[in-house]
Amino acid sequence: MPELAEVEVVRRNLQRWWEGRAAHQVCVFDEQLLRQTPPDALTEALTTPLTKAGRRGKYLLCHFATGQVLVLHFRMTGKVICSDVAEPAYARLSWYIEGQGWLVFKDQRRLGRARLLEADEFDAYEPLQKMGPEPEDVTTEDLQNACTDRRLLKTALLDQSIVAGVGNIAVSEIFWRLKLPPRITCGQLDEPDWQRLVEVMPQYFEEIIERSMADEILYLEEGEMEDIFEVYGHEGDDCPRCAGEIKKQKVGGRSSYFCETCQGLSQ
DNA sequence: TAGTCTGTTAGACA
DNA sequence: CTGTCTAACAGACT
Numbered sequence: 001m002p003e004l005a006e007v008e009v010v011r012r013n014l015q016r017w018w019e020g021r022a023a024h025q026v027c028v029f030d031e032q033l034l035r036q037t038p039p040d041a042l043t044e045a046l047t048t049p050l051t052k053a054g055r056r057g058k059y060l061l062c063h064f065a066t067g068q069v070l071v072l073h074f075r076m077t078g079k080v081i082c083s084d085v086a087e088p089a090y091a092r093l094s095w096y097i098e099g100q101g102w103l104v105f106k107d108q109r110r111l112g113r114a115r116l117l118e119a120d121e122f123d124a125y126e127p128l129q130k131m132g133p134e135p136e137d138v139t140t141e142d143l144q145n146a147c148t149d150r151r152l153l154k155t156a157l158l159d160q161s162i163v164a165g166v167g168n169i170a171v172s173e174i175f176w177r178l179k180l181p182p183r184i185t186c187g188q189l190d191e192p193d194w195q196r197l198v199e200v201m202p203q204y205f206e207e208i209i210e211r212s213m214a215d216e217i218l219y220l221e222e223g224e225m226e227d228i229f230e231v232y233g234h235e236g237d238d239c240p241r242c243a244g245e246i247k248k249q250k251v252g253g254r255s256s257y258f259c260e261t262c263q264g265l266s267q
Numbered sequence: 268t269a270g271t272c273t274g275t276t277a278g279a280c281a
Numbered sequence: 282c283t284g285t286c287t288a289a290c291a292g293a294c295t
Contacts (some may be wrong), residue, residue, distance in 0.1 A: 003273055032291095058274075075274050077292085109292050111274070127275095151284075160275085167273055232273095253286065255272085 004135070004165025005208040007058050009216065010080050012061070014053040017082055017103060019245040022049045023095035030092040033105065045070060045116055046095045057131050057164030067119030072105070076110030080105050095118045132162045136202040140194040149187025156186055163204070172232045172257040174204050176241075181186040181264035182249055182256040 023046040028039045045068050054061035060080075062070035067090070072080070074174045077090075085093045093105040093114060105114060117125060133142060147163040154175070157166045166174075175182060177200050178193070203216070211228045219225050227233070230240050234257060235248040244261025 006273075006294060073274080076272070109272090109290085111292090112288090148283080155285085158274095169273060 003170055004055075005170075005205050005212055006079070007055055007060055007074065007165075008205070008209050009212045010074075011053050011055045011060055012213065013082070013089045014050070014060070014080060014103070014261070017081065017100050018050045018062075019053060019095055019098070020049055020051075021097050022047050023103075024098055025086075025096040027086055027094045028092075029087060029094070030110065031105075032110060033092040033112060033114050034109070035113060035115065037114065042070070042116050056128055057134070057160055058167070059128065067122075069117045069119070069122040071113075071115045071117060071122075073124070074107070075109070075111035075113070075114050077109040078105065078107035130161050132160060133162045134164050135166065135205055138163045138198055138201070138225030140191075140198055143194060143198065147186035149185065151186050152252050153180070153184050153186050154182065154187065154256065158252070163201070164250070166201070168254050169229065169232045170201075170208075172255075173208075174200055175230055175258060176263060177204065179263050182251045184260045184264070193266075204217055231259065233257065 022087070026043040026046050028034065028042070031039060034042060045064055045066070048064050048066065050062055051065050052063040054063060058073065060072040060074075062072065064070070072078075081088075081104050082100065083094075083104050086096070086102045086104075088104060089107065090106045090108045091104045092107050092110070092112070094102045096102050132138065132146070143156075143162065146159075147156045154171050156162055157171055157174075158168065172182075174197075178196055180193075208228060215226050215228060231246050234246045237246045238244070239246055239259035239262060242259060242262040244259045246257055247260045248255055248257050250256070
């Protein structure tokens with residue numbers, strides 16, 4: 001489930017499983033995942049130790065001592081898991097870490113990408129160059145400067161050049177916390193609204209990261225993921241806050257979930 | 268069968 | 282140049 005929070009969970013896992021160690025074996029099952037990267041070059045990089053697992057927005061960054069960076073993007077259904085077999089379902093790329101297991105890039109829909117960049121290529125890499133500040137760093141001024149009055153707030157927050165890492169789920173959840181109607185435009189926010197927005201965004205991600213980590217542990221024991229969202233995917237349920245009903249509506253081309261009672265007028 | 272889905276980008280259009 | 286919408290990418294699920 002790749003929004004910022006899920007990518008951060010993978011980053012923390014890779015830090016534990018992989019940092020300081022090199023792969024002893026590499027299997028490329030789906031070359032489409034690699035696109036511009038030759039499998040041989042990837043294999044060579046993976047067989048040197050990982051120096052750091054980083055993240056920027058929804059991009060996962062695997063740094064090597066050579067200065068090379070393996071950039072992973074999971075799009076809709078990609079993820080990295082640790083497995084005791086090399087090729088579980090939907091495996092696209094696997095590398096073996098001694099004493100840990102197979103690290104597997106899984107991706108049901110095959111939209112995810114892995115690309116190996118040289119140090120200078122990484123410094124100039126456009127998608128990262130264009131990216132806005134992380135939610136924990138963004139200021140009200142950043143947002144107000146980047147957002148025109150008539151633009152939907154939802155569309156603005158999903159624009160990765162304004163703020164990095166916000167996805168469609170996060171928008172619904174953050175709007176619910178702020179009691180904002182789904183179609184509110186940037187011009188309709190007052191100063192305290194912007195202030196609360198920059199406070200709540202990082203709080204939301206922090207909380208979801210923690211709950212996802214805890215959930216993963218629970219999943220290993222109980223075999224079932226808990227639903228950690230308040231409104232997203234909850235059409236028809238009662239609002240956890242006011243017992244109004246959760247509605248679903250297309251906003252900016254994609255589904256928004258919101259409480260019709262406590263999130264202002266739904267328009 | 269048609270519509271849906273956590274993301275991103277290109278092209279059409281206003 | 283701005284912004285919005287759609288299709289496309291690719292596959293599974295309802």
